[in-house]
Amino acid sequence: MKRFVRKAAGTRKSGTAVLITVICIAAAAALFLYAMNRVDSGSINRQEESLEEAVNRDITICYAEEGRYPASLEYIVDNYGLTYDSDMFTVKYQVRGANIRPYVTIIRNDGKNAAGIREMSGS
Numbered sequence: 001m002k003r004f005v006r007k008a009a010g011t012r013k014s015g016t017a018v019l020i021t022v023i024c025i026a027a028a029a030a031l032f033l034y035a036m037n038r039v040d041s042g043s044i045n046r047q048e049e050s051l052e053e054a055v056n057r058d059i060t061i062c063y064a065e066e067g068r069y070p071a072s073l074e075y076i077v078d079n080y081g082l083t084y085d086s087d088m089f090t091v092k093y094q095v096r097g098a099n100i101r102p103y104v105t106i107i108r109n110d111g112k113n114a115a116g117i118r119e120m121s122g123s
Helices: 015-066 073-080
Strands: 089-094 103-109 117-120
Touching: 015 073, 015 089, 015 103
Parallel strands: none
Antiparallel strands: 089 103, 103 117
16 A cells, blocks of 8 residues: 555755755846846936036026026026036036136036036037
């Protein structure tokens, strides 16, 4: 009657199977973190592009409405509603003359300043 009795299958997993499982979980976690970093980086780039467009738009609108370029970035913020995250970006605003478009530089404040500098001039 022993022919119908099941032998105990190894209940312990071999060391190789456990190691492969741990490596797969670690690889999946690393891939997930990499993907999240790429998404976050793309979001920051879009914010930077949006800020550049907003500054250019407000400078142009001010010149069209008032016949002169804004004297400072604070003037644009106060009168044209420009808002941006000053912790994430620094906007350098240099007036070159009354009828010459200001020189604007946007610098990303996340430790990547060498790659994160956007310069805009009279275009």
